[in-house]
Amino acid sequence: MLILRDILLSALTLGALYAASSVALSLIWGSVGMLNLAHGAYLAVGAYGSLILVNWLGFPWWAGVIGGAAGGMLMGLITHVLLLRWVFAKPNFEINIIILTMALSTIVIDMINNLIGPTSARQPFNLDGRIDIGGSGIAYQTLLIVAGCAVMIVVLQLVMKKTKLGRAIRAVSQEPTAARLNGIPLQTVVLKVMLLAGFVAGTSGVLLTAFTTVYPTVGLDPLLKALIICVVGGLGSIPGALIAAFMLALVEVLVQYGLGTKWGFPALLVAVVFVLILRPNGLFGQSAQVRN
């Protein structure tokens, strides 16, 4: 029983981390139809934004999350102005934007490496201590992540479902040309999506790195996990991504407990491939949106 409880608690922690890493990716795919391979760079810039604001500029620790959100939004802005707006709704958009964001990610990591330095630092925005439950426990940081995640998702759902912007985003995601014919300024809406997603990703970056440290390629592992989670949940479905995050976390923790740490990720991949063989569009995905 004790082991089971520990496994469930670890899975909860890991699932919260995974959920936090995948929300922004899912949002961008769902509304713009772009697989953002620079997502890892968004997370890293968010983490460094917090670091710069608190450690260099001397703001209090809780201001870190503001720095993170600002960093993420900056990345969203850069992605849109330099890359996305030139290829959106054009031929071969799907593959071109994947290649472009991969390149952007490399440039950002190189810049962090060369301008800030490759050494790792401690994330100032974190909570020490944990709730003790007879031997094992939940770190406050986990609760913070779960709470942060929940707030972000509720707000996102409200924005998407209730506001004018949300309606415009959904219209663009369903059919860009028709949306434009109905008077929706396509590029403005896409820019807003990127800023929103950048905000979420930057914040997640701050939350995530409290468990590790902050270093230039810190976003790489969350990126891979987020990609897998979004694919299993169905690209673009935020509820799907949430469920997939906790399910895959449970699978990974069970495998790590049974076979050893190094088999966690390979087992995850096998699980993903099997899910996708049965449901090629993920658990909650709609059949592939074809954009030209």
Next chain:
Amino acid sequence: MSNDRLRKDIFVAVAVFAGLAVLPLAAPSSYVLGQATLFLIWAAVVTQWNLVLGVAGILSIGQMALFAAGGYAVALLGLYFSISPWWSLPIAGLAGMAVSLLMGSATLRLRGAYVVVVTLAIAMVMYQLIVTDVECFRKLEIACYSLTGGARGLARFGDFGFTKLFGYKLVATADYLLALACLALGTLFAIVVVHSPYGRAFQAMRDNEVCAAARGIGVAKYQLIVFAAAGFFTGLAGGVYAGVMKTFGPQVLELPTLLFLLSMMVVGGRGRVWGPILGTIALAVVDESFRDLAQWRNTSYALVLILILLFMPEGLAGRLGWLLTDLPSRFGGLFGTRKSTWGQP
């Protein structure tokens, strides 16, 4: 018409490779020769990748896993069974093919971005398994080595024995010629495939899958065929790399390598037979000009990639073909013209 183009492409290929083969006569420094060898191997990889991504339109980005399979096949067989790379080269090809088929069958039902994620994940799992492999497999004196060499990679597994055959001075030249042979084999294969009914089927799949299926092309079958073929030659290139470099590590599976090769393909021109070679030349030039700025090396590739993709999406081969058809030259069409089936959809 098709046979005509096939003959032209093969003619150009023979001329290009003959030209490259006599290059060592100009007695370049061993540094230049070594770099050229490396770039020839990369060109061989990109040529096969181009078949999958550019010609068949399958968004697989796990190509380096096939390369690594070939390289590790040669390294492991050399290290534990003392098999010379000459004998393990075919096995390297088969290893690449096996991984490629695995990747191809895992993505059979998937489309678009889903393929990207799964293929990337396969390559990354391979990377993590190798890097985290620290269990003691063999002991040399007091040092302990793992089965795959872990993050350090493998070394001292034997080479092609050129030192013994030709003497110390000609090793670099021999390596260069071997890499060239590997590239020539892969390129000739790619040319023949592209002009064959198989190539037509691949392009039909890329341009409109539903139409292709409706015309009786078994999409799954052809996807596996293109994966198998590309896997074999990529594995072979990996084996040649291991034998020439005399060391092989998981670094080839890291993202910067992937981006570097992707730059070659995009800069050269996706889906065009001469794209990979032109792209390789272009990237070699970029690489050399950024030699003094080593820490910005990846940025330089990424910038070139972004600029070409935004401003010249058809790549160098596409632009050259366009120039050549505009000029009333008898060489028109050699590099794949606008009208040809080589173009982007």
